[in-house]
Amino acid sequence: MEITGGGRLEVRITSADVGKRVSVRYVTDPAEPGEKFTDAVGVLTSWESGVLLITQKSGESVRIPESALAAGKVVPAAPARRRGPSATFAELARATARAWQPVESEPLGEWVLRASFYEVPPEGRPGGAAAGRRVGFTRRANSVLALGDPGVPVADALTHARAWYAARGLPAYVQAATGAEGTQELLCAALDRHGWRREVSAEVRIGALAPIGDLDADVSAVRLSRTLDEAWLRRYRRSPGDEEASPAVRSVLASGPSVWFASVPGTGGVPAAIGRCVVDGRWAGFMAVEVDPDRRRLGLATSVMTALARQALDEGASAAWLQVEADNDAARALYDGMGFAPHHHYHHYRWAEA
Structure with missing residues (x-):
């Protein structure tokens, strides 16, 4: 935390720092007697109406009232691993996508809408999905790979994605990443604002x-x-x-x-x-x-x-x-x-x- 010459904690971030990695200390419950502090580190994904949203490495988001801030500063990206291979997020994301390719796809700017589904026959299957509908084979092969710029505002891109999957009788999914330099914390926050909900998370390990x-x-x-x-x-x-x-x-x-x-x-x-x-x-x-x-x-x-x-x-x-x-x-x-x-x-x- 930033400490001034007089020994006081200082808030050194503003709404202009949205999109940067920050470290903050804040009061957990201002109503409680005796201030109790906790820390959060992650990407500042929004600062609106007096509330900060910080998306952590795991993808979990922390909402902090501006009035609860005790200290805050912009911090550099986490240091690179000292052993094993090096990899940028973009390189690794594209390699993982090439290893699990959809049956059908459509570009939307730099995004790719992907689908891979099978029809459940009218008579159904014992222990299987409900008969007479389409089922996507894994989320990875039935989700938007949202790398880069969709070429339209994100809200419009998400509306297009919903319609694209609805036309195929499939739920609409978007894949996004957190926790490394160049990952998509801002997109995750936008998805949350537009009514999309995180359903499952996993680690990519190298x-x-x-x-x-x-x-x-x-x-x-x-x-x-x-x-x-x-x-x-x-x-x-x-x-x-x-x-x-x-x-x-x-x-x-x-x-x-x-x-x-x-x-x-x-x-x-x-x-x-x-x-x-x-x-x-x-x-x-x-x-x-x-x-x-x-x-x-x-x-x-x-x-x-x-x-x-x-x-x-x-x-x-x-x-x-x-x-x-x-x-x-x-x-x-x-x-x-x-x-x-x-x-x-x-x-x-x-x-x-x-």
Whole structure:
């Protein structure tokens, strides 16, 4: 915090600092006897009607009455990681998008509207979605990739996106990121103002690829293939489960510059473990690492990732990325041990229909 020569805290930010990273100290409850302070660090995303909105690295927003401010200053971006690969947000966001491509897309300026859906037949499926409607295969393949300028005011772009998804019988989602230099805290605040609500968040993590390939893992049983087969899909927990495995599902999973599928044989025609890797220049993206619940903690996930990493190294990749939801403690522990560290958070905002 800024302290003047007399030892007093000082507020050194104004509404002109919207869009900058700030650190503030504020009174938590002015009505309570004895002032209690807390701190917030993040991007100042608005300062209107006497209220500041600070969006933190995790995507959580803090609303602070101007009257509660005790101190505040603009602070530099968080220091870059000292180990592992370096990456800008824009580079990494585009690499992750290329690894999970939609079936249908439409540009809106520099934004991309993306859709990948399948029709639920009139008779429906046991345990499946309601019959007779369209279902999007994952939010990633059915959301707006909002990188850059949409070419129109954001409010108009969001109205267009809502209509585009409604015409396809799908809910409207926008993907946005927080927590790194160049991420989209201002867009997240705009989404919130315009009635969109954050539905799910995850971390994008990065790490050096060679240490994963060098792990002392048994890869003898891991089979690598360019082909997405029925057995692999039977283990994949996000597969709709149709006998035909929707063409949209197959299209998304097979998309990417250089795609590999890994599997470890199991019983009953279902692999004990699977994984997917997309090699794209220096990047190797790991997705869909799944293990039979009865065979967890036996090192199968490590074996799958090691085999995929070695293949990616052979193709010239040197850095790795993956996405993990914040509440997946087991996966986070596994990736911590492999040297992955958080780069930024990404969020899916859904239009909150009245």
